[in-house]
Amino acid sequence: MRDLLGSPPVGWPAERKLAYFDWAAKVVEGVRGVHPELEAVFDGLIAKHIELS
Numbered sequence: 001m002r003d004l005l006g007s008p009p010v011g012w013p014a015e016r017k018l019a020y021f022d023w024a025a026k027v028v029e030g031v032r033g034v035h036p037e038l039e040a041v042f043d044g045l046i047a048k049h050i051e052l053s
Contacts, residue, residue: 001045005052014053021049 001024008017028042 001042001049005045005048017049018053021046 001021004017004020024042025046028039032039
């Protein structure tokens with residue numbers, strides 16, 4: 001997720017990056033509560049993505 005924010009793959013349009021973040025958010029929602037520290041990192045990356053969008 002960090003790499004996608006800072007250096008996305010060449011040729012990935014904004015729509016594809018958005019779809020990837022949406023997919024990742026759904027995956028994380030399914031495992032919430034397992035590792036709060038990683039969830040906090042992920043939530044920060046989602047916030048940064050929203051901020052940059």
